[in-house]
Amino acid sequence: MLKIEQYSFHYTDEKSEGIENINFHVKRGQCILLCGKSGCGKTTIIRAINGLIPYFYFGQLKGQVMLNNLPVENRKMYELSEQVGTVFQNPRSQFFNVDTDSEIVFGMENMAYPKEMMEERMQEITLELRLEKLRRRNIFHLSGGEKQKIAFASVYAVAPDVFVLDEPSSNLDAAAIEELKEMIALLKRQGKTIIISEHRLYYLRDLIDTAIVLNKGQIVSTYTQKEFLQLSNQQLEQLGLRTLYLSNVQFQHRQQPAKHKVHELVVKDVTISHKKRNILENIHFAAKSGEIIAITGHNGAGKTTFARSLCGLHKITSGNIYFNNQKLTSKKQAQLSYLVMQDVNYQLFAETVEKECVFGVKNPDSNLVQQVLEEMDLLELTDRHPNTLSGGQKQRLAVAASLISEKEILVFDEPTSGLDYDSMQKVASILKSLAEANKIVFVITHDLEFIATCCHRILRFEDGKKQDDYILNKENQQYTIDAFTLQQG
Secondary structure (H helix, E strand, O other): OEEEEEEEEEEOOOOOOOEEEEEEEEOOOOEEEEEEOOOOOHHHHHHHHHOHHHHOOOEEEEEEEEEOOEEHHHOOHHHHHHHEEEEOOOHHHHOOOOEHHHHHHHHHHHOOOOHHHHHHHHHHHHHHOOOHHHOOOEHHHOOHHHHHHHHHHHHHOOOOOEEEEEOOOOOOOHHHHHHHHHHHHHHHHOOOEEEEEOOOOHHHOOOOOEEEEEEOOEEEEEEEHHHHHOOOHHHHHHOOOOOOOHHHOOOOOOOOOOOOOOOEEEEEEEEEEEOOEEEEEEEEEEEEOOOEEEEEOOOOOOHHHHHHHHOOOOOOOEEEEEEOOEEOOHHHHHHHEEEEOOOHHHHOOOOOHHHHHOOOOOOOOHHHHHHHHHHOOOHHHOOOOHHHOOHHHHHHHHHHHHHHHOOOEEEEEOOOOOOOHHHHHHHHHHHHHHHHOOOEEEEEOOOHHHHHHHOOEEEEEEOOEEEEEEEOOOOOOOEEEOOOOEEEO
């Protein structure tokens, strides 16, 4: 059904090397996993399949992508979209409407479905994907998992033969990932062909037929499902891949920061509201310098709103925040803290990488700037405009700016989103270095492997409250996560 033969592509305006000599065939109804280290070429292959190459991304192209015995590049985009549907990593990038119903029917409207057919199809989709609670909603009021579900529904509505999913789980909590797994299983039962690019592998192990591992733009290994599931953790790590079994993730004994650490943050009976509705109520905990604290909970549980409030970017409704026994104002919170957002594009302002690192810093230490840029592998990019960097480079630049800011409280919102095993380990190493430098580090994350690698504690928010506070420093104590809660195992 789908054949990629002797296919190579190199981007015209990017330093990315693209992909080289890609060959594989996909039979109708198969689920194919594309995996490998960040930047290995997975997304480029997806762009070749859905026609974004050569119609949107330009470069040097050799070989062919054949869909039902016809070259993809010879198709009109509207013809191709009837056969290939794509769900992108960030669902916001494919929304055209502000309400969910309009977004779901958008593709059908573009294909001139009769109104009666659209209404009938909408009812089918609502039942099959269990969308009752998401109908007639404002898209901007949805959680990340709910947005991903609407993006999937809008593609599902036009019933393409091939579904292409680009890291669909990267911003989802455990419950939303379970729903994503069910939707992919539904496609398999319907005989659809699925191409999925992923770093999180555990939820796909029962669904895939073939796993294709890439490195530096080339296919290095191809496995059947049985062969792939027999790979050891060590073999997976060598390939830059995450675990296939969450049960293998263990929280090892981690030394808790010494009691003499110099700074203490106390959040006392804090309530946070948005549009007259309480998001979080009566939050109370203490943190000290040297700690790395994971903040977990469902999509929409209030984690990011709490982070913004902690940094003085969102006013608390009641309660107080203290630093070294001093009650903080919003202005003082902002002076003490630095937030690395999930979408770092919102916080890049300067004209060059070097200027971005010292943006808003009085009397910056030039030696420190050079040292941090080298640590972040950005030294050769000092004169580049931040908007010309790749996603991973932008993320590292935001982290570099946080290091140079010399703030005492650092907050990272989903820093491992879309990262492979090696990159996840690098981020963990950076956070450990910050903790060793007496910083108080908070990290909002759904990434169990990442938590196990570097965090001292886990705060879980649910139902508008802080439900749990787990200290990960007890010997012979392991922790596990299921689809809904983090619990002692």
